[in-house]
Structure formats: C-alpha cells, structure tokens
Amino acid sequence: MASAPENEKNASAPEKKTLTLKSMINNEEFVVDEHVALQSVTIKNMVDSDCAGDVIPVPTISGEILALVIEYCKNHANPSASEDDLKKADAGIVAKDIYTLIDLVLAANFLDIKGLLEVTSQKIADSIKDLPHQDVREIFGVENDYTPEEEAAVRAEHDWAFEGFP
Amino acid sequence: MLGTLPSSGSPTISERVSSKNGKSLPTRSQFTETEWKRDKVRRVVDGEESKGTSEENKRESEAEERRLGPGLGIHGEGREKESHLSNVALEISLNTFQLAGGPYCHMELFSSTNFLEFASLFRSLMTDNRRSITFNSADNPFGKVPDHLLVEIFVRVPISDWVQLSCVKKQWANLFREECLWHAALLRSFPLAGHAKRWPGPIPRGLSKRRYTALYISKHIFSLDELDEIVGHTYLFLKEHLEISTMPPPVGILHGTIIDQFISCGKSRDKAHELASQIWLAVIDNLEENEQTFLLLKRLALEGDVFIPYPYSRSQKVQWRVFEKLFTDFHDWFNREDYYDVLACAKHKFLPIPSPWLDSWLNQALENYASKAWIASDHCVSTKFQCSNPTKLTIEQLLGNGACLSLTRAKVESRTSSDVAILPSLLYSDNPVAVPTLA
Incomplete structure (x- = not known):
C-alpha cells in the first residue's frame, strides 16, 4: 500500500510531487510539496523507507502548529530567499506566546527539523533569560519544590569557578 | 592646592584625591585600567543615586539583591563593595533598558485579554489520547518538555542566568548536574573543542563541565589569539592546588608541573614559560582576600629560590606580583616582624622598591x-x-x-x-x- 501512490504519481505527473500531512489531533490536512516536507528528517526517513502513504499522519501535533512548521519549511525550501529574509520570516514564526513556542519546539523535535528547533529554543531561552527564578516560576506557572534551605544549597553549588569573571 | x-x-590619582575630599586613600600601588573604570562607575552611581527617588532606589536594591545572590566573592571583602557598587550601575542601566521595552517586552503576551481563551483553546487542541492534559500542565508549559529539549533551551540562556534556572525547580537543577547539559553547552559554545583530542601530560581533561569551565577561562581570562583549552585546565589546576589544598605542594613543583604539561602539549620552552607566568599572574590576581591567601602569598614571597634551569625557573614578573599584592592589598594583614621579613626579602630581590x-x-x-x-x-x-x-x-x-x-x-x-x-x-x-x- 505504501509505494502504490508514489509510483502512480511518478508515472502520471511531471509536476511537483506533493505529500499530505495530517494532524491526528484535529484531523486537519495539509498538502505540501515533497521537497518542502522533506526538510523534516522524520518525514524524509519515512519516504526513503517507503513507508509513507499518500497521507502522512502526524500524531501529537495540532493543525495550528503544523501550519507554522510548514510555513517554516516553505520559507527555507525557497532557494532564492536571502538570509535576511529568512531571519525575518523565522522571527515572525516564533513571535508567539510560550504555549505555542513549547508546542512548536516539541513539533520541531518530533519532525526533526534542526533549524526550527534552533530558532524556537533560542526564542524560549530569550524569554526566560534575565528573569529572577521567582519570576520564571510565576510567569510560566512552574511549581516550586524547594525549601529555602535547599534553594540556598543549590545557589552555593552553582558558585562556579568562573563566576565573577567578565 | x-x-x-x-x-x-x-x-587618576589626583582626581581620586579630589573626588574623595581629601579622605585617606586606598594604598594601591597603581591603578589598573579596570580599577580606574570601576572607580568612575562608582562616582557615576553616587551621583545617580542621589538624584533618584528613594522608591526607585529601593526597587533597584531589591532587584539587585535578587539578582546578585552570593558568589561574587571572588574578590575579598574590600573589593566586594566596589563590585557591588558597579553592579548597581549595571542594574540602573538594565532597568532603564527594561522599562524602555527591553527583555520584558514578551510580558505583553501574558497581559493580553485573549490569554485565557488561548489557554483553553490550547488545552482542547492538545487533548491527546495518550496523555490527558490537566489544567496544571496547561498552566505549566514546561511540564511536557522532555529533558533533552530543556537542555537545548537552557544552553541558549546566558551562563550567568543558569543559577536562576537551577533555583526554579529541582528537576532543572538536576539537569545542570548532568554531563548531558554540559556536553551540549560545550559543543554549542566551543564547537571546535568537541573534536579536540585528549592530551598527554600530568593535567587531566575531565568531563564536559570541567572542560567547559577551562575553555571559558581560556577565553575570558587569557584572551589568547587561539583558543587553548589546556591553558584553562592549567589555571584550574593551579588555583585548586593553591586555594583548596590545606597544604599545597611547593611552588617549584606546581610550576614544574605546568611547564611539563605545556611542553608535552608541544609548546616551545619559551611559550611554556610565558604561559605559565601568565597563569600564575591570573591565579594570584583572582585569589580571594582572606587569611589563607595572605599566608599563601607570604609563603610564596619567602620561599627560597633554588637554582633551577630555564624554563623551570620562576618568572620575575610573578614574584613581583606576589610582593606587590602583599604590600598593597594585604598590608593590613601584616604584623611588624612579618612585614620586615617580607620587605627584606623584597629588597633582596628587587631594587629599587616602589x-x-x-x-x-x-x-x-x-x-x-x-x-x-x-x-x-x-x-x-x-x-x-x-x-x-x-x-x-x-x-x-x-x-x-x-x-x-x-x-x-x-x-x-x-x-x-x-x-x-x-x-x-x-x-x-x-x-x-x-x-x-x-x-
């Protein structure tokens, strides 16, 4: 079943091959050019090993996130895009709230898209840097599981050799 | 007058005199450029602080307390005040920056009225057969991020903020104890070092955290043209032996070990000697101002010279610095006899004495x-x-x-x-x- 649709397309269509990605969360489907989708190493492996049907199911990724991922892949599949344009486009994609960013980083990880993983983790890192730990907890709703003594001990432990250097 | x-x-000195209204001066032998800058910063801060409202000052000092924490203790008590003050200056500039929409601008996202809708929408979107997403984990977006992705995120946060991250949650602190994070940090900050081979010689390479520290030191303390991991390792080796050991080995042996290490890494004798003296100077400059350091410096000053051939002989520059530090930063620690002993030793070695x-x-x-x-x-x-x-x-x-x-x-x-x-x-x-x- 796996190879049948591909052979069909090879034979019939000189136009670009397309793949259909389907979010298993809300059953949204996205039709994308193959070379766009192949930026995902996970999808590439599926296609290479001939286990991709005409619809590739993507579990755990919602349609909204998948749309962002595909936008990223399209931008980066465009050979004429300049580096500056790509940077701007990436910045636009990751200009989201933390919930979306976390879903995006999970999606990038699942689909194994290195560049997207990079920009998304960088964005998350930028949003938690410069924050005191109380603020990180508060803003991101992380539960405090320290006693004050334990927290002091952790601080002391992190008194690294290079602290205090420029 | x-x-x-x-x-x-x-x-610099006369300006300092006038700025302090003729009060007694710290007796530093000479003002290095950084000290001079720090002094300048302090005066700026003094001015700023008197202008700002008391409320602002309070907020700043609170923010600073939270941010600074312990661990600036690399300078002793005397210098801590100075670095403390210059941090106030930094803090002021940071705060201005943040008010102007700097790093805190992402906060907008959370103040938006759509926020609750967002949250509920995502809860419904992320409903997954394998995991039931509870209200709690929707509130805590990091809850569903696996450790290796947390590592990816954390290594992109500046190293100075890592202590804050560790204090958020036990799980996060554990990540900073693991090889995995340090290895990722190492590859990210120093991509070339990942391929470096192990080296022969007495000083071992250690795990990723140690290597990261060493590379960081090589880069930041010894701004060398070519990043050289072994320099950082040697620095750590010497600092630990001098600082941590209760009974450090004789100076000549430590110095010899460093020279041997450099030579076995293929450095020329001149280069080995030069690097070793740079390392000694850096370590001596970064010792904390406490009694142990005073005793150590005194021992270094009084330790007799045995004739050892170059490059194993100790460098003049290093010995000079030992005396200089004793007579300037540590002069209050001396009792009379010690002082004359060391001074006699200095006279014997260096004439004229500054x-x-x-x-x-x-x-x-x-x-x-x-x-x-x-x-x-x-x-x-x-x-x-x-x-x-x-x-x-x-x-x-x-x-x-x-x-x-x-x-x-x-x-x-x-x-x-x-x-x-x-x-x-x-x-x-x-x-x-x-x-x-x-x-």
Whole structure:
C-alpha cells in the first residue's frame, strides 16, 4: 500500500510531487510539496523507507502548529530567499506566546527539523533569560519544590569557578 | 592646592584625591585600567543615586539583591563593595533598558485579554489520547518538555542566568548536574573543542563541565589569539592546588608541573614559560582576600629560590606580583616582624622598591615616633603627608612607581598651622630638605 501512490504519481505527473500531512489531533490536512516536507528528517526517513502513504499522519501535533512548521519549511525550501529574509520570516514564526513556542519546539523535535528547533529554543531561552527564578516560576506557572534551605544549597553549588569573571 | 605640587603624580590619582575630599586613600600601588573604570562607575552611581527617588532606589536594591545572590566573592571583602557598587550601575542601566521595552517586552503576551481563551483553546487542541492534559500542565508549559529539549533551551540562556534556572525547580537543577547539559553547552559554545583530542601530560581533561569551565577561562581570562583549552585546565589546576589544598605542594613543583604539561602539549620552552607566568599572574590576581591567601602569598614571597634551569625557573614578573599584592592589598594583614621579613626579602630581590610598597611601613614608622627621622634620612619618601588631625597622619602617594629609595627628599604640607609644628620636627632633624615647602 505504501509505494502504490508514489509510483502512480511518478508515472502520471511531471509536476511537483506533493505529500499530505495530517494532524491526528484535529484531523486537519495539509498538502505540501515533497521537497518542502522533506526538510523534516522524520518525514524524509519515512519516504526513503517507503513507508509513507499518500497521507502522512502526524500524531501529537495540532493543525495550528503544523501550519507554522510548514510555513517554516516553505520559507527555507525557497532557494532564492536571502538570509535576511529568512531571519525575518523565522522571527515572525516564533513571535508567539510560550504555549505555542513549547508546542512548536516539541513539533520541531518530533519532525526533526534542526533549524526550527534552533530558532524556537533560542526564542524560549530569550524569554526566560534575565528573569529572577521567582519570576520564571510565576510567569510560566512552574511549581516550586524547594525549601529555602535547599534553594540556598543549590545557589552555593552553582558558585562556579568562573563566576565573577567578565 | 594639590595641583600646584610639583611632584603630583598620575592624573587618576589626583582626581581620586579630589573626588574623595581629601579622605585617606586606598594604598594601591597603581591603578589598573579596570580599577580606574570601576572607580568612575562608582562616582557615576553616587551621583545617580542621589538624584533618584528613594522608591526607585529601593526597587533597584531589591532587584539587585535578587539578582546578585552570593558568589561574587571572588574578590575579598574590600573589593566586594566596589563590585557591588558597579553592579548597581549595571542594574540602573538594565532597568532603564527594561522599562524602555527591553527583555520584558514578551510580558505583553501574558497581559493580553485573549490569554485565557488561548489557554483553553490550547488545552482542547492538545487533548491527546495518550496523555490527558490537566489544567496544571496547561498552566505549566514546561511540564511536557522532555529533558533533552530543556537542555537545548537552557544552553541558549546566558551562563550567568543558569543559577536562576537551577533555583526554579529541582528537576532543572538536576539537569545542570548532568554531563548531558554540559556536553551540549560545550559543543554549542566551543564547537571546535568537541573534536579536540585528549592530551598527554600530568593535567587531566575531565568531563564536559570541567572542560567547559577551562575553555571559558581560556577565553575570558587569557584572551589568547587561539583558543587553548589546556591553558584553562592549567589555571584550574593551579588555583585548586593553591586555594583548596590545606597544604599545597611547593611552588617549584606546581610550576614544574605546568611547564611539563605545556611542553608535552608541544609548546616551545619559551611559550611554556610565558604561559605559565601568565597563569600564575591570573591565579594570584583572582585569589580571594582572606587569611589563607595572605599566608599563601607570604609563603610564596619567602620561599627560597633554588637554582633551577630555564624554563623551570620562576618568572620575575610573578614574584613581583606576589610582593606587590602583599604590600598593597594585604598590608593590613601584616604584623611588624612579618612585614620586615617580607620587605627584606623584597629588597633582596628587587631594587629599587616602589614607594607604594612602603606604605604600611611608613605608616607604622610614623606612628612610632622614634623612627620618623630615620624614614626621611634613609629613604626617599616622595610622599605628601596630609594632616588634618595632628595625632593621625595619613599618607598619599603622589608618585606612582617612579619613586625610588636613593634620594632623600620629602614634601611636607599641612592643612592647618597647628600641624606644622609637628611635621617639621618629625622630619627636620635629619632631613633639612624636607621643610622648605611648608608655608
């Protein structure tokens, strides 16, 4: 079943091959050019090993996130895009709230898209840097599981050799 | 008044004098550029703080307390104040930046009215057969991020914020204890080092955290043209042996080990000697100002020279720095006998001795009436005695390193006429040259 649709397309269509990605969360489907989708190493492996049907199911990724991922892949599949344009486009994609960013980083990880993983983790890192730990907890709703003594001990432990250097 | 003195020294010092309204000066031998900058920052801060409202100050100091935490203790108590103040300056600039929409601008996202809708939408979107997403984990977006992705995120946060991240949650602190994170950080910050081979020689390479630290030191302390991991490892080796061991091995052995290490890494003898002395200087400069350091420096100063061939011989520069640090930063720690022992040793090794080194010695001598005349006659004291209280003399150097011991000359100046009576009698007896500048 796996190879049948591909052979069909090879034979019939000189136009670009397309793949259909389907979010298993809300059953949204996205039709994308193959070379766009192949930026995902996970999808590439599926296609290479001939286990991709005409619809590739993507579990755990919602349609909204998948749309962002595909936008990223399209931008980066465009050979004429300049580096500056790509940077701007990436910045636009990751200009989201933390919930979306976390879903995006999970999606990038699942689909194994290195560049997207990079920009998304960088964005998350930028949003938690410069924050005191109380603020990180508060803003991101992380539960405090320290006693004050334990927290002091952790601080002391992190008194690294290079602290205090420029 | 100060400006008219013919022997007034470097502008930094005289400016410092005027800025402090003639209070007693710290007796540093010379102001390095960083010290000078720090001093400048402090004066800026003093000005800023007096302008700002008390509320602002309070908020700043609170923010600073949270941010600074412990661990700036690399300078001793004396310097901590200075670094503390310069941090206030940084804090002020940071705060201004943040108010102007700097790093906090992402907060907008959370203040948006759509936020609750967002959250509920995502909860419904992320409903997954394998995981039931509870309200709690929707509130805590990091809850569903696996460790290896947390590592990816954390290594992109500046290293100075890592202590804050560790304090958020136990799970996060554990990540910073693991090889995995440090390996990722190593590859990210120093991609070339990932392929570096192990080296022969006595100093081991260690795990990723150690290597990261070493590379960080190589990069930040010894701004070398070519990033050299072994330099950082050697620094750590020496610092640990000097600082942590209760009974450090003799200096010659530590120095020899470092030289051996560099030579076995293929450095030339000259390069090995040069790097070793750079490392000694850096370690000595970064020791904390405490009693252990004082005892260590004293031991380094008094340790006799055994003839060892180059490049195993210790560098002059390093020995100079040991004495310099003892006589400037640590002069309050000396008792009389120790002071004379070390001074004798310094005289034996270096002539002339720079006048700042004589500071505490001068102070002691001045307190001890009997030896006052002797100071003036035996040594050049190109020093201004400033006297507001006749019983308490304070001394300010007007010359930097230039003063030498051969010339007998002192300039005496007094603020009030009542002081004049005392000072000439101190110096006049053996040293007629000293008096004429008195009004």
